Amino acid sequence: MFTDKIELNDFDKMDPEYKALLSRVLTIQADCEIGGPHLYVERMLPAAPTKLDQLIVARTAAEEIDHFRKVARVAGDLGTDVTFVLSQPNEKRFVDAFRGLITTWEDNAVFGFLIDRIGRYQLEEFYDCSYLPLQRILPEIVTEELGHIEYGYNKTLELLSKGDEEKERVQNAVDNWYVRALDMFGRSGSARAERYRYWGLKRRTNEQARSDYIKEVNPILTNMGLKIPDPLKGRRYL
Amino acid sequence: MAQAAPNTEKLDEHLLEIVRALHGAVKQGVAHLGEPKIVDGAIVDCEEILDVIMAGDVEAWLSEAVA
Numbered sequence: 101m102f103t104d105k106i107e108l109n110d111f112d113k114m115d116p117e118y119k120a121l122l123s124r125v126l127t128i129q130a131d132c133e134i135g136g137p138h139l140y141v142e143r144m145l146p147a148a149p150t151k152l153d154q155l156i157v158a159r160t161a162a163e164e165i166d167h168f169r170k171v172a173r174v175a176g177d178l179g180t181d182v183t184f185v186l187s188q189p190n191e192k193r194f195v196d197a198f199r200g201l202i203t204t205w206e207d208n209a210v211f212g213f214l215i216d217r218i219g220r221y222q223l224e225e226f227y228d229c230s231y232l233p234l235q236r237i238l239p240e241i242v243t244e245e246l247g248h249i250e251y252g253y254n255k256t257l258e259l260l261s262k263g264d265e266e267k268e269r270v271q272n273a274v275d276n277w278y279v280r281a282l283d284m285f286g287r288s289g290s291a292r293a294e295r296y297r298y299w300g301l302k303r304r305t306n307e308q309a310r311s312d313y314i315k316e317v318n319p320i321l322t323n324m325g326l327k328i329p330d331p332l333k334g335r336r337y338l
Numbered sequence: 339m340a341q342a343a344p345n346t347e348k349l350d351e352h353l354l355e356i357v358r359a360l361h362g363a364v365k366q367g368v369a370h371l372g373e374p375k376i377v378d379g380a381i382v383d384c385e386e387i388l389d390v391i392m393a394g395d396v397e398a399w400l401s402e403a404v405a
Contacts, residue, residue: 111340141388151377155367158384162360165391169353176346183349187394 102299105232111178118299119178121292122231125301126175128194130182132219133168135198137161138190143201144208156251157208163244170237177233196336197280206266209259210273212252214317218284220245221309230300253320260324271326278329281317285310287337345400352399360387 106114111122141161148154168186175182185193193199197215202208223242226234259266286293288307296302304312318328332338367380390399 109339137388138392141392145381145385145388151381152368152371154381155364155377155384158360158381158388159364161388161391162357162364165353165360166357169350169357172353173346173350176343176349178340179343181343181346183343183345183396186391186396 101297102230104300105230107232108177115299117295118230118301121296121299121301122234123175123178123180125296126171126180126234127182127185129222130168130171130175131185131188131194132198132222133164133171134185135190135193135195136164136216136219138193139198139200140202140208140211143203144205147205148208149205153255160212160248160251163248167241167244170241174231174233174237195284197277197284204269204273205255206259206269206273207276209252209255210270210277212248213250213256213320214252214274214277214281215284216245216248216252217317218281218313220249221285221313225296225302225304225309227303229302257324260326267325274321274326275329278317278321279331279334281313282310282331283335283337285313285337345396348400349396356387356391360384363387 102118111119137160140157145154145157145161148157172182190201191199197218202211220242223238223245226238229235256270259270286306288305288310290306293302293306297305314331321328363380363383367377367384370376370380
């Protein structure tokens with residue numbers, strides 16, 4: 101296991117596998133950061149239920165764009181140009197959950213508390229990671245992601261208080277995002293994930309992170325009076 | 339020392355400016371929620387800024403920044 105901590109100055113001396121993995125994970129992270137606004141800005145900014153919600157959608161997008169900026173800077177400094185993700189169509193996003201468009205307020209609310217939570221998990225993988233410039237940008241990004249999760253959770257609760265018809269719509273959104281959330285952790289037993297761990301770029305295996313997420317999210321869904329979807333139905337990566 | 343990707347610093351500065359402008363518009367709107375004209379104007383500002391970002395035309399952004 102690689103246990104050193106490295107700076108930008110050390111990057112050139114690193115093993116080609118380390119360089120390739122770090123470059124890859126930064127590109128995917130940048131794509132996920134900008135992928136969020138591309139999912140919800142077009143339809144949700146004009147359609148949010150109140151003016152305040154419209155402004156919060158804009159603020160959330162601003163924070164995600166800033167996360168992109170920070171990740172793009174870390175990547176760019178080591179020679180990895182991630183700017184192509186700014187203009188690529190949603191269908192080409194690295195992660196399935198970002199391919200498409202959010203068209204309902206229910207989907208937007210549930211996306212916040214289920215998918216932004218994955219964002220937090222992905223970022224937690226880099227805590228104490230071997231590449232210090234990446235470690236340094238984490239605290240502010242994670243704090244803002246926590247705000248997005250909380251907003252999504254509160255908006256979901258607000259919707260649930262509106263009666264059975266609304267509850268059914270929220271449950272449909274949960275059924276949609278829950279499965280996609282579980283897929284976002286990648287394949288169990290992934291050889292690449294092991295190499296990330298070997299190089300100190302991630303902490304948990306895909307299956308560990310997924311299992312931690314399930315343990316955290318399932319009680320929240322139950323407490324909200326929602327059904328936990330079948331964790332295997334419609335999954336692409338087991 | 340690794341060779342930085344082209345325009346890394348310029349893009350960083352440009353995006354930071356955009357993010358600040360967006361936060362400024364949001365703050366303006368939130369501070370005037372009871373005043374429809376101001377809040378609507380702030381939302382339009384947010385939409386216009388976000389339209390540019392969503393288009394993702396990095397080349398145009400950076401040439402504007404230089405000009």
